[in-house]
Structures are given as C-alpha cells and as structure tokens.
Amino acid sequence: MQVLLDPALILVLLLNLFALGNSRITSVIRIVGFQGAVLGLMPLIVHGHLGAMPFLVAAATVCLKGIVIPWMLLRAMREAQIRREMEPLIGFVPSMVLATLGTGLALAFARQLPLAPAHLGPLLVPASLSTVFSGFILLTTRFKAISQVVGYLMLENGIFIFGMLLVEAMPLLVELGVLLDLFVGVFVITIIVNQIQAAFSSMDTRKLSSIKEQT
Amino acid sequence: MIHSAIHLVLLLVFPPFMLGVINKTKAFFGGRVGPPLLQPYRDLARLMRKGLVFSTTTTWVFRAAPLVTLATVILAGLLIPLGPFSSPVRSFEGDLILFTYLFGLARFFTTAAALDTGSAFEGMGAAREVTFACLSEPALFFGFLVLIKLSGSFALATMLHGPWQAPWTTAAAPLVLVGVGFFVILLAENCRIPVDDPNTHLELTMIHEVMVLDHSGPLFGVILYAASIKLFVLGSLFLHIALPFKSCHPAVDWLVILGEMTGLAVAVGSVESVMARLQMRHVPTLLIGAVLFCAFGFFLLLR
Numbered sequence: 135m136q137v138l139l140d141p142a143l144i145l146v147l148l149l150n151l152f153a154l155g156n157s158r159i160t161s162v163i164r165i166v167g168f169q170g171a172v173l174g175l176m177p178l179i180v181h182g183h184l185g186a187m188p189f190l191v192a193a194a195t196v197c198l199k200g201i202v203i204p205w206m207l208l209r210a211m212r213e214a215q216i217r218r219e220m221e222p223l224i225g226f227v228p229s230m231v232l233a234t235l236g237t238g239l240a241l242a243f244a245r246q247l248p249l250a251p252a253h254l255g256p257l258l259v260p261a262s263l264s265t266v267f268s269g270f271i272l273l274t275t276r277f278k279a280i281s282q283v284v285g286y287l288m289l290e291n292g293i294f295i296f297g298m299l300l301v302e303a304m305p306l307l308v309e310l311g312v313l314l315d316l317f318v319g320v321f322v323i324t325i326i327v328n329q330i331q332a333a334f335s336s337m338d339t340r341k342l343s344s345i346k347e348q349t
Numbered sequence: 350m351i352h353s354a355i356h357l358v359l360l361l362v363f364p365p366f367m368l369g370v371i372n373k374t375k376a377f378f379g380g381r382v383g384p385p386l387l388q389p390y391r392d393l394a395r396l397m398r399k400g401l402v403f404s405t406t407t408t409w410v411f412r413a414a415p416l417v418t419l420a421t422v423i424l425a426g427l428l429i430p431l432g433p434f435s436s437p438v439r440s441f442e443g444d445l446i447l448f449t450y451l452f453g454l455a456r457f458f459t460t461a462a463a464l465d466t467g468s469a470f471e472g473m474g475a476a477r478e479v480t481f482a483c484l485s486e487p488a489l490f491f492g493f494l495v496l497i498k499l500s501g502s503f504a505l506a507t508m509l510h511g512p513w514q515a516p517w518t519t520a521a522a523p524l525v526l527v528g529v530g531f532f533v534i535l536l537a538e539n540c541r542i543p544v545d546d547p548n549t550h551l552e553l554t555m556i557h558e559v560m561v562l563d564h565s566g567p568l569f570g571v572i573l574y575a576a577s578i579k580l581f582v583l584g585s586l587f588l589h590i591a592l593p594f595k596s597c598h599p600a601v602d603w604l605v606i607l608g609e610m611t612g613l614a615v616a617v618g619s620v621e622s623v624m625a626r627l628q629m630r631h632v633p634t635l636l637i638g639a640v641l642f643c644a645f646g647f648f649l650l651l652r
Binding site: 135137140141144147148155224227230234237238241242245260272313 | 350516521522527633634637638641644645648649652
C-alpha cells in the first residue's frame with residue numbers, strides 16, 4: 135500500500151495547481167472536494183492494514199470532505215447565484231506559478247527538517263507544506279467569500295496530510311473532533327455567506343469593511 | 350542500415366496519413382462519413398500541379414521560407430529515434446538543442462515570410478505564433494531536463510530510450526507530468542484545437558493558417574507537408590514517454606510504431622472533437638500550465 139502513497143500525494147499537489155488556476159468557483163469546490171476524498175483514503179494507505187479504526191476515519195473523512203462539505207458549498211452558491219471569481223488580488227496564472235515555486239521550496243525545505251527516518255522518504259511533509267501554502271494563497275487573494283472558504287478547506291487538507299505523520303499516535307477521538315470542527319466551521323460559514331449575500335447582494339468580502347458601528 | 354531506410358521512408362510518406370486519420374476521427378464524432386483517409390495525399394498532389402502566384406511586395410524570403418521549413422523538420426525527424434531503433438543521424442551529446450532550434454529556425458522563416466508580405470493579418474498571426482512559442486519552448490526544455498536527469502545523458506537517443514529503465518517509483522510521477530506537458534506542446538506546436546483551429550476561416554482568430562494565406566500552389570503544398578511531418582516528429586517524441594514499447598522482433602516494433610502513431614492521431618482528433626477552442630487570451634494559461642507540469646516533474650526529481 136505504501137507504493138500508492140507518493141502517487142496519491144502528487145495527485146493532491148496537482149489538484150492544488152488546478153484549483154488555483156480555475157476561475158469557476160464550482161469547479162474549484164469540486165476539485166478541493168476530490169482532494170479531500172483522496173486524502174480521506176490516505177489513512178488506509180499509510181496504515182497498511184485494514185483495521186476498524188483507520189477504516190472509520192477514512193469513511194468519515196471521505197463522506198465529509200468529499201461529499202457533504204462540497205454539497206453544502208455548492209448549495210450556498212446556487213442560492214447566491216454567483217459563478218466566477220472575477221478579479222483576484224493575484225491573477226490565476228501568477229498564483230499557479232507561486233504555488234509551483236512554493237512546492238519547489240517545500241521540497242527543498244523538507245530535507246532540512248530533523249524528521250524521523252521513516253518520514254524522510256515519502257512526500258508527506260513537502261506535500262503538506264505546499265498544500266498549506268496553496269490554500270493560503272487561495273484564502274488571501276480571492277475576494278468572494280465562497281472562494282475563501284474553499285481556501286480554508288485546502289489549508290485544512292494540508293494540515294491533514296501533516297497529521298498522517300502521527301497517524302500511529304493520534305487517537306480516533308482527535309481525528310473525529312477535527313472533522314467535526316471543520317464541519318461546523320463550514321456550516322456556519324455558509325450561513326454567513328448567505329447573510330452577506332442578503333445584506334450586500336454580492337459576495338465580495340471587501341464590502342464588509344464598509345460596516346460601521348452604529349453610535 | 351535497413352532500419353534507417355525504413356525510418357526515412359516512414360518519415361517522408363506516413364505523416365499526411367495522420368492528418369487523414371485526424372479528419373476521419375473528427376468526421377466520426379460529427380456523425381459524417383468524412384473525406385477518405387488518403388485525401389491529404391491527393392490534396393498535396395493537386396497543390397503540386399498548380400501554378401505559383403507571388404505578390405509584388407514579396408522578396409526571396411517569402412519563397413525560401415516553405416523550403417527551409419521542410420528541410421528543417423525533415424532534419425529534426427532524422428535526429429529523433431523512432432521506437433526502440435536508433436536514429437539515422439548518429440545521436441551526439443547535446444543534439445536536443447539542435448533538435449529544438451531546428452523548429453525554432455523553421456518558425457523564424459515562417460514568421461519572416463509572413464511579415465514579408467506586408468499584410469496586417471499575417472503580421473498578427475506571426476506575433477501570436479512567436480508569443481506562444483515563447484511559452485512552449487520552456488516547457489519542452491523542462492521536459493528534456495527531466496529526461497536528462499533520469500537517464501544521465503544529453504543525447505536524444507539515450508535520453509528517450511533511457512527514462513523508463515529508472516526505478517518505477519522515482520520515474521513514474523515525473524514522466525507522467527512530462528507526458529501531459531508534451532501532449533500540450535504537441536497540440537500547441539501543431540496548431541491543433543485548444544490552441545488553434547486548423548479549419549478556421551476567420552483571419553482574426555487564426556494563428557498558423559493566417560501566416561500562410563499568401564502562399565499558393567506547390568509552396569503551400571510544401572507548407573502543409575512540412576506541418577504534417579512536424580506532427581509526426583513531435584508525436585514520436587511524445588510516444589517515447591507515453592507508450593515506450595520494445596519487443597524482441599524488429600518487424601513487430603515497426604508495426605507497433607505505426608499503430609501508436611495512428612492511435613495518437615485518433616487521440617488528437619478526439620481532443621479536437623470534444624473540446625472547444627480556447628479564447629486567445631486563455632491560451633497562455635494552458636501553455637504556462639504545461640511549463641509548470643514539466644517544471645514540477647523536475648522539482649520532484651531534485652528531491
């Protein structure tokens with residue numbers, strides 16, 4: 135099973151690039167959802183044996199990250215009737231280039247880290263750093279609230295990859311707790327997105343700065 | 350010796366057939382019967398019998414360009430090995446630079462001839478062609494870097510035969526990335542659909558076709574022939590990475606090469622049928638994507 139680890143991580147890294155280069159928010163949501171599903175299968179790959187606990191975590195992650203959260207976001211988008219991110223702070227092509235450079239740096243940086251010998255071989259650490267970086271780009275340079283949520287999801291995906299290093303030590307409860315937090319976070323954010331949409335008839339978060347305290 | 354002869358014959362005779370296969374595939378997707386597979390040969394023969402018309406503003410550059418293009422692509426075709434066989438021209442260190450810039454020379458003369466006519470449309474086409482070439486060349490070189498890194502050689506023959514002999518776990522991911530990148534380059538350099546539409550009839554949106562509007566008769570035939578050879582050469586470059594195959598018997602290998610080339614033509618035709626052409630301003634995104642894919646493969650190897 136370990137043989138599948140690197141191809142899966144490379145797929146995750148490529149999905150980062152696709153997500154950053156895509157101007158259609160629905161596609162970006164689907165891409166990040168797919169990324170989440172691929173990551174959900176990763177505990178099974180890392181563990182190597184099909185016990186009950188990794189299976190439970192994998193099933194919960196795939197369901198939540200691959201199906202429920204994208205569905206919630208797509209539904210919020212349908213209600214808000216927006217399609218595209220029009221003018222991100224950093225354009226689509228430059229952000230792809232940045233993410234590739236980030237990946238290169240992550241690969242170089244991961245070699246310098248004092249890691250356990252077992253973790254040096256696979257791409258886990260660089261993939262995690264690079265995904266966090268890509269998520270950060272998505273989160274900070276896009277103005278539509280939904281895109282920012284997707285960036286947050288991608289960032290969380292990166293942290294999830296890092297968690298794979300500790301998969302032997304991390305109790306089931308912590309993993310499920312993180313997933314629950316994520317679910318509640320996205321749930322709340324979709325409600326907020328609808329509220330922003332109702333108040334400003336646009337999902338541009340820059341408009342939020344015009345809110346003033348009433349005296 | 351005999352293999353070199355077969356290589357030469359294939360290089361000179363087979364390419365228009367690929368155009369026929371592409372057209373047939375597109376016709377199949379469109380629910381039409383389509384022109385016969387050998388139609389490109391008949392088109393070439395028809396063009397060769399026609400007379401030449403030259404605009405009074407043109408100079409020798411205009412007349413030389415198609416011939417230079419043909420000569421360079423044939424030379425590039427002699428440099429690249431087909432399948433498991435070695436190329437007719439003995440491979441030497443650094444011939445990948447020669448290979449790439451033979452295409453560069455062909456492009457220089459095509460664009461120079463386009464500018465030579467003094468037509469506004471042709472100038473526009475020339476500007477687009479070189480703009481996109483600026484982006485596809487780095488992708489090609491990053492791809493070559495990956496192959497060099499894997500095989501440890503700067504000669505095309507070793508480079509292209511070597512990579513899949515490296516351990517599967519290190520070589521697979523970069524090679525898949527480079528394969529995708531090379532396929533995009535193949536489509537872009539041969540003016541196929543996501544980048545350029547070879548059948549378009551609107552000068553404002555054409556890239557390659559607009560540059561050769563003023564060529565007529567035999568010279569136009571030479572341009573079409575050279576374009577099909579270019580498809581064949583870049584196709585064989587792509588197939589080295591996508592479908593390396595070596596059996597024990599040479600005859601089987603040659604048949605496999607023919608089959609793979611036809612398959613590639615079907616693939617190109619399918620891409621053309623299922624995709625719409627990209628907007629002109631989105632083409633650089635696609636090409637930069639190809640550069641990033643190849644660069645990414647290289648980064649993975651540096652680790």
